Amino acid sequence: MKLDARIPSGPIEQKWDRAKFEMKLVNPANKRKYGVIVVGTGLAGASAAASLGELGYDVDAFCYQDSPRRAHSIAAQGGINAAKNYPNDGDSVFRLFYDTVKGGDFRSREANVYRLAQLSANIIDQCVAQGVPFAREYGGLLANRSFGGAQVSRTFYARGQTGQQLLLGAYQALERQVKDGRVRMFPRHEMLELVVIEGRARGIVTRDLVSGEIEGHAADAVILATGGYGNVFYLSTNAKGCNTTATWRAYKKGAAFANPCFTQIHPTCIPVSGEYQSKLTLMSESLRNDGRIWVPKQRGDTRPPHQISEDERDYYLERIYPAFGNLSPRDIASRAAKRVCDEGRGVGPGGRGVYLDFADVIRRLGRTTITERYGNLFEMYERITGEDPYAVPMRIFPAAHYTMGGLWVDYHLMSTLPGLFVLGEANFSDHGANRLGASALMQGLADGYFVISYTLGHFLAGGKAGDGVTADHPEFRSARRGVEDRLQRLLSLQGNRSVDSFHRELGHWMWEDCGMARNRQGLESALEKIRALREAYWKSVKVTGEEQAINQALEKAGRVADFLELGELICRDALEREESCGAHFREEYQTTEGEALRNDQKFAHVAAWEYAGENAPPIRNVEALEFEYVHLAQRSYK
Amino acid sequence: MQRRKADFPIEGAKSALTSVATTEEAKQTVGFYRSVVGKKVVMAVTGFILFVFIVFHLAANLLIYFPPEANGTRLLNDYAAHLRALPALLWGARVLLLVAVILHIVAAWQLTVLNKLEARTTGYVKYTPIASSYASRTMVWSGPIIFFYVIYHLLDLTFGTLNPSFQSGNVFHNVVADFEHPGVAIFYIFANACLAFHLYHGIWSMCQSVGLAHPRYTPMLKKASVALAIAIGAGFCSIPLAVMTGLVR
Amino acid sequence: MKLILHIWRQKSRESPGKMARYEVSNVNEHMSFLEMLDVLNEELIARNEDPVAFDHDCREGICGSCGFMINGVAHGPQRGTTVCQLHMRHFKEGQALWLEPWRAKAFPVLKDLMVDRSAFDRIIAAGGYISVNTGGAPEANALPVDKQKADLAMDAAQCIGCGACVAACPNASAALFTSAKISHLAHMPQGQPERRRRALSMVARMQAELFGACTNHGECEAVCPKGIELENIARMNREFTKAAWARRDEVAGSGRRRLLPRSFP
Incomplete structure (x- = not known):
C-alpha cells in the first residue's frame, strides 16, 4: 500500500492557501448532481453535512441516534481552543501548532496540525455567527480561559457545556439544510457496510433501527464522521452507542487504520x-x-x-x-x-x-x-x-x-480508499500520540466546516457525475446480502452468554493489558485471550428478538463483534510500537525515572494497518513523519 | 442518480441555491388567531376584560352593606338607577362583555379539544402532578360552572325570570329575597368559590399568556393573584352569608 | 434491594401495549436507574424473553436520549435529573414502580419505553437557527454581546430536547421546548434579523405536529432536567404576538409587479 499524504509544497504557513488555490472546483450548477453520504452527526459530521448542503451538494446524512443532536460531541465539557490571542498573552497560530505537535509527542503530521491551528480562529467566528452563547466578559467580548495546563488562555467555553452548544449550532445549521431539502436526514439508521465499486467508495449499507430494513445508499463520495472507538474498553466516558463499526467496515474494505494503540x-x-x-x-x-x-x-x-x-x-x-x-x-x-x-x-x-x-x-x-x-x-x-x-x-x-488513532487520511482527509473521507475523532491525523484538552472540538469543526468543503470538491471535480451507479448495483446487492447473513448468524447462534458479558470481558482484558501501561508479555497474552474470546463469541453469544423490528440486543451484538476484531489490532499495534510516546506507554521503554522514552529513530512514523483478509495478519505500512518546524524534544514535566 | 427520498414532512424546493424566502415558506407561518399562542392571548385579553368587570361588579355589590339612607332608599338601588340612566355605557359594557365571554369560551373550547382530544390521546396509567395547582387543572370544569351560574344569575337578578319575588329596580330587595332561600345562597357560594379558583390560576396565567413575565415581578404577581382571587371570592360569598346570618336584611 | 416494576410493554408502533409486572432483586443502591434496567434485561435475555427497549446513549445527562415516566413523574422523583443520572438510593426496598413511555400524539411509541421524538427536529428545522452559511462569518468580537443576555441565552440553550416537558404537560404541549430555542436566539444580537420569522414558523410547526397549547400549569418547568424556565414561554408568546401583528407577505419583488402594464402577457 502506498501512503501518499499529498502534503502541499512550500512553507508551512502557505500550504493550505496553496492547496486551496490548486484544488479543482465543481461548477455551482453541477453540485446538486453529486451525491454525498455523511455518516455520523457529531461536530464533524453535522458541520460537514450542513456545509456541503449549503454549497449545493445532494447530501444524505445518517446517525444511529434518534436525532442528530444527540451525537456524543454533546458531552464535551471544557471548551474549544482557538489561536485568537484575545487576551494578548502571546498566543499565535504558530504557538497553537507548536503546542499541539509537542503535546502529541511528535507523532502527528505537521502540515495538518498547522492547518488546524490556522482554521481555529475561523471556527470561533462561525460559531458566534450561529448564535452559540459563549461565555463573555462584562464588556461584551468573548471570555477565554487556560485549560489543561496550557501557558496561554486560548480556550473558549460555554459554561461546562461547550460541546453541547457547538453541536447544537452545527445541528441547527444541518436542520436548516434539511428543511431546504438539500440534506436528507436518516436518524436511527446504522451503517453496517461500506460499498466499494472499482476501487472507489460508492455508498453504504444501513439498517433502519426501527423497521430492521437493510438498505443500500449510493453516492459519489462517502464521509465517515463516526467518532472514536473508546468503547473497546467497555467502560469509558463514551456514550453507550459509540462504536467502531463504520470505521472497522471501511478498514476491512481497504482503508488503512492508523495508530490504533493511541488511546487516551x-x-x-x-x-x-x-x-x-x-x-x-x-x-x-x-x-x-x-x-x-x-x-x-x-x-x-x-x-x-x-x-x-x-x-x-x-x-x-x-x-x-x-x-x-x-x-x-x-x-x-x-x-x-x-x-x-x-x-x-x-x-x-x-x-x-x-x-x-x-x-x-x-x-x-x-x-x-x-x-x-x-x-x-x-x-x-x-x-x-x-x-x-x-x-x-x-x-x-x-x-x-478519547482515541487519537483512527482511519488513515491524507492532507485532504481522504483515506486510502478513493472517495472515502474521514473526519473528526474517526481519523488519526492531528493529535499524534496524545490530545491536548479542548482540541477535539476544534478538530471536528475544522474538518467539517472548513476542510472537507474544499477537498471534496477537488475529488469530485476530478471524476464525472451521474455514472449511473445506484443502490441496485450488484455490489450493493451482495453487500446487503452480506449484512443480512451476518445478522442472521448472530440471531441463530442462541448460545448461553449475553453480548454485554462478552463486551465486559473484552474491556477487562483491554484495560488490564493494553490500557495505561503496556508490556510485551501482557500484549501477547491479550492477543491470545481476545482471539479466544472472539471464537467463543461466534459460538455462544445469545441474541434475542428478530431482525425486522427494533432490536437493541442485535445492534449491540454487531458492534461488539467488530470491537472484538479491533481489540486485536490495537494490541498488535501496541506490541509493534516498541517505544513509549504520549498515551502509549510501554513499560520496557522508560527512563530510569519512569518517564516515557520515545524512539524517534525507529518510530517517528505513523503505523497504518492494512487489512489482508480473514486468515492473514494485517500489514503494517509506515508513513514517515518529518519535523521541520517543531524540533524533536523530550517532554518533561518534572 | 436515484436515491430514496427520506420522509420529511416540511415541504421545500430543492432547486434554489440560496435560501431566499419563498411564498411556500410564507405559508409555513400561521395566522394569529389560528395559532395556539394567539388563542391564549385572546383568552387572556378577554379574561382581563371579564376580570375588570368582576372587580367593578364586586365593588358595586358591596354597596349592599351600606345602611339605608334617611329616606329609606338603599345606596345599591341608587347605583343601579344611575347605571340604567346611562344606556350607552350600560349597553356598551354589556356588548363588550358578551363578546368577551363568547371569545373566551370559543377559544377555551377549541384549545380544550386540541389538548385533551388531539394532543394527548393516550393517558397515563399513573400520573403525578408536581407543580400545577388544583385550580389550574380544573379550569376546564370551573369555567363551565361559572358560565351556567352566570346564565342563572342573569335570569335570577337581572331579568328576574327565575326570581318569584322580583321587583324591577329594587336590587336590594331582590338579593335579600333570593338569599333567604338557603339552596340559592349555597349555590351562589359554591359558584363564587369556583370563580375564585378560576381567578386563582387565571390572573397570573393571563399575564404569562400575553408575555408578561419577569423574575422580579412574576413571584409578586403570583402572590397578588392568589390574594385577589381570595378577596374576590370572599367578597362575593360574603353577601349570601350575610343575608343568611341576618346581617343584611 | 428488591423492586417491583410495572413496565409498559408494546411490541411496535402499531401493536397495542399493556403493563407487565417484573421483579428485580439484587438492586444495588449505587446503580443508576438505567443500570437497574440493564440488570433486568440481562435476566430477561437469560429467560429468552424480549428485553425492555428504552432510548439511552451518553448516560451522563446531556444527550437527551433517555427518559420515561416513573410513578407518573417524567424522569422520576429527583429534580433536575435525567433517568440515567437517577440513582437507586432514592428508592425503597420493595417499592413498586410504574414505568411508562412519554405520552403524546406527537411522540408515537415505537417500542416499550421508546418514542419517536422527530417532531422536535422538525420544529428546529422550521426556524430554530440563524441563517449563516459556513465561511461568511464576521470576526467573532466584532459584535459585543451583553454578558447578561449571553447568560440568559445560555440558560435557554441548555435544553437537551429529551421531551420530558411534553410528557409532563397535561396538554402534551411543546411550548417549553420551542420557547427555549426562540428565547436563546432572541437574546443574541445575531438572532435579531430572523427574530419574527422564527417565532412565526416555529410556533406554526409546533402546532402542525399536534402538540397541545400551553395553559400555564408549570409541570414542564418542574420536570425539566436542565431547569429551563417558564419565563421562556412568556417570551415566546410575546415574540409570536408581535410578529403575527406586524407580519407582511414575504414575496420578493412584489412591489414591482404594479409597474408592469396591464396588458403584459
Whole structure:
C-alpha cells in the first residue's frame, strides 16, 4: 500500500492557501448532481453535512441516534481552543501548532496540525455567527480561559457545556439544510457496510433501527464522521452507542487504520462502583487546579479518609512531580494513579480509586469560593455517588476517554480508499500520540466546516457525475446480502452468554493489558485471550428478538463483534510500537525515572494497518513523519 | 442518480441555491388567531376584560352593606338607577362583555379539544402532578360552572325570570329575597368559590399568556393573584352569608 | 434491594401495549436507574424473553436520549435529573414502580419505553437557527454581546430536547421546548434579523405536529432536567404576538409587479 499524504509544497504557513488555490472546483450548477453520504452527526459530521448542503451538494446524512443532536460531541465539557490571542498573552497560530505537535509527542503530521491551528480562529467566528452563547466578559467580548495546563488562555467555553452548544449550532445549521431539502436526514439508521465499486467508495449499507430494513445508499463520495472507538474498553466516558463499526467496515474494505494503540485515558473520572457499571462519568480536569490527590501510605488501608492522618497520606503527584504536582499531564497523572492502585493502595470499593481532596482549599478559601468554582461539578459528583465532596474527599480514577488513532487520511482527509473521507475523532491525523484538552472540538469543526468543503470538491471535480451507479448495483446487492447473513448468524447462534458479558470481558482484558501501561508479555497474552474470546463469541453469544423490528440486543451484538476484531489490532499495534510516546506507554521503554522514552529513530512514523483478509495478519505500512518546524524534544514535566 | 427520498414532512424546493424566502415558506407561518399562542392571548385579553368587570361588579355589590339612607332608599338601588340612566355605557359594557365571554369560551373550547382530544390521546396509567395547582387543572370544569351560574344569575337578578319575588329596580330587595332561600345562597357560594379558583390560576396565567413575565415581578404577581382571587371570592360569598346570618336584611 | 416494576410493554408502533409486572432483586443502591434496567434485561435475555427497549446513549445527562415516566413523574422523583443520572438510593426496598413511555400524539411509541421524538427536529428545522452559511462569518468580537443576555441565552440553550416537558404537560404541549430555542436566539444580537420569522414558523410547526397549547400549569418547568424556565414561554408568546401583528407577505419583488402594464402577457 502506498501512503501518499499529498502534503502541499512550500512553507508551512502557505500550504493550505496553496492547496486551496490548486484544488479543482465543481461548477455551482453541477453540485446538486453529486451525491454525498455523511455518516455520523457529531461536530464533524453535522458541520460537514450542513456545509456541503449549503454549497449545493445532494447530501444524505445518517446517525444511529434518534436525532442528530444527540451525537456524543454533546458531552464535551471544557471548551474549544482557538489561536485568537484575545487576551494578548502571546498566543499565535504558530504557538497553537507548536503546542499541539509537542503535546502529541511528535507523532502527528505537521502540515495538518498547522492547518488546524490556522482554521481555529475561523471556527470561533462561525460559531458566534450561529448564535452559540459563549461565555463573555462584562464588556461584551468573548471570555477565554487556560485549560489543561496550557501557558496561554486560548480556550473558549460555554459554561461546562461547550460541546453541547457547538453541536447544537452545527445541528441547527444541518436542520436548516434539511428543511431546504438539500440534506436528507436518516436518524436511527446504522451503517453496517461500506460499498466499494472499482476501487472507489460508492455508498453504504444501513439498517433502519426501527423497521430492521437493510438498505443500500449510493453516492459519489462517502464521509465517515463516526467518532472514536473508546468503547473497546467497555467502560469509558463514551456514550453507550459509540462504536467502531463504520470505521472497522471501511478498514476491512481497504482503508488503512492508523495508530490504533493511541488511546487516551482521562485521569479524573468517577470510579467504578460495581459489576453492573455501564459507563464512566468524567469530572472536569479543572478540579485538579485546587484538589490534592492522595492515597494512604499503607497498603490495604480501609479506614475512612478522615481517620488517616496527614503523615499517613501519600500525595504522590506532589511527591514525584514537584513542579507540576497535581496538574501533571493527563497520561502522567493517570499512570501514577494506576501504579499506586496496583500497589494495593487504592481506595473505595475494589481499590480502584484515589482521593481528590478539597479540604485544604476549602479551609484556605472558604466553602463559598469553592462552590462558585466547582459547584455544579460537586453537585454532579454527589448525584452519582451519594457522597458530599465538601465533607468527604472525592474518589477518582482514570478512564478511557478519547482515541487519537483512527482511519488513515491524507492532507485532504481522504483515506486510502478513493472517495472515502474521514473526519473528526474517526481519523488519526492531528493529535499524534496524545490530545491536548479542548482540541477535539476544534478538530471536528475544522474538518467539517472548513476542510472537507474544499477537498471534496477537488475529488469530485476530478471524476464525472451521474455514472449511473445506484443502490441496485450488484455490489450493493451482495453487500446487503452480506449484512443480512451476518445478522442472521448472530440471531441463530442462541448460545448461553449475553453480548454485554462478552463486551465486559473484552474491556477487562483491554484495560488490564493494553490500557495505561503496556508490556510485551501482557500484549501477547491479550492477543491470545481476545482471539479466544472472539471464537467463543461466534459460538455462544445469545441474541434475542428478530431482525425486522427494533432490536437493541442485535445492534449491540454487531458492534461488539467488530470491537472484538479491533481489540486485536490495537494490541498488535501496541506490541509493534516498541517505544513509549504520549498515551502509549510501554513499560520496557522508560527512563530510569519512569518517564516515557520515545524512539524517534525507529518510530517517528505513523503505523497504518492494512487489512489482508480473514486468515492473514494485517500489514503494517509506515508513513514517515518529518519535523521541520517543531524540533524533536523530550517532554518533561518534572 | 436515484436515491430514496427520506420522509420529511416540511415541504421545500430543492432547486434554489440560496435560501431566499419563498411564498411556500410564507405559508409555513400561521395566522394569529389560528395559532395556539394567539388563542391564549385572546383568552387572556378577554379574561382581563371579564376580570375588570368582576372587580367593578364586586365593588358595586358591596354597596349592599351600606345602611339605608334617611329616606329609606338603599345606596345599591341608587347605583343601579344611575347605571340604567346611562344606556350607552350600560349597553356598551354589556356588548363588550358578551363578546368577551363568547371569545373566551370559543377559544377555551377549541384549545380544550386540541389538548385533551388531539394532543394527548393516550393517558397515563399513573400520573403525578408536581407543580400545577388544583385550580389550574380544573379550569376546564370551573369555567363551565361559572358560565351556567352566570346564565342563572342573569335570569335570577337581572331579568328576574327565575326570581318569584322580583321587583324591577329594587336590587336590594331582590338579593335579600333570593338569599333567604338557603339552596340559592349555597349555590351562589359554591359558584363564587369556583370563580375564585378560576381567578386563582387565571390572573397570573393571563399575564404569562400575553408575555408578561419577569423574575422580579412574576413571584409578586403570583402572590397578588392568589390574594385577589381570595378577596374576590370572599367578597362575593360574603353577601349570601350575610343575608343568611341576618346581617343584611 | 428488591423492586417491583410495572413496565409498559408494546411490541411496535402499531401493536397495542399493556403493563407487565417484573421483579428485580439484587438492586444495588449505587446503580443508576438505567443500570437497574440493564440488570433486568440481562435476566430477561437469560429467560429468552424480549428485553425492555428504552432510548439511552451518553448516560451522563446531556444527550437527551433517555427518559420515561416513573410513578407518573417524567424522569422520576429527583429534580433536575435525567433517568440515567437517577440513582437507586432514592428508592425503597420493595417499592413498586410504574414505568411508562412519554405520552403524546406527537411522540408515537415505537417500542416499550421508546418514542419517536422527530417532531422536535422538525420544529428546529422550521426556524430554530440563524441563517449563516459556513465561511461568511464576521470576526467573532466584532459584535459585543451583553454578558447578561449571553447568560440568559445560555440558560435557554441548555435544553437537551429529551421531551420530558411534553410528557409532563397535561396538554402534551411543546411550548417549553420551542420557547427555549426562540428565547436563546432572541437574546443574541445575531438572532435579531430572523427574530419574527422564527417565532412565526416555529410556533406554526409546533402546532402542525399536534402538540397541545400551553395553559400555564408549570409541570414542564418542574420536570425539566436542565431547569429551563417558564419565563421562556412568556417570551415566546410575546415574540409570536408581535410578529403575527406586524407580519407582511414575504414575496420578493412584489412591489414591482404594479409597474408592469396591464396588458403584459
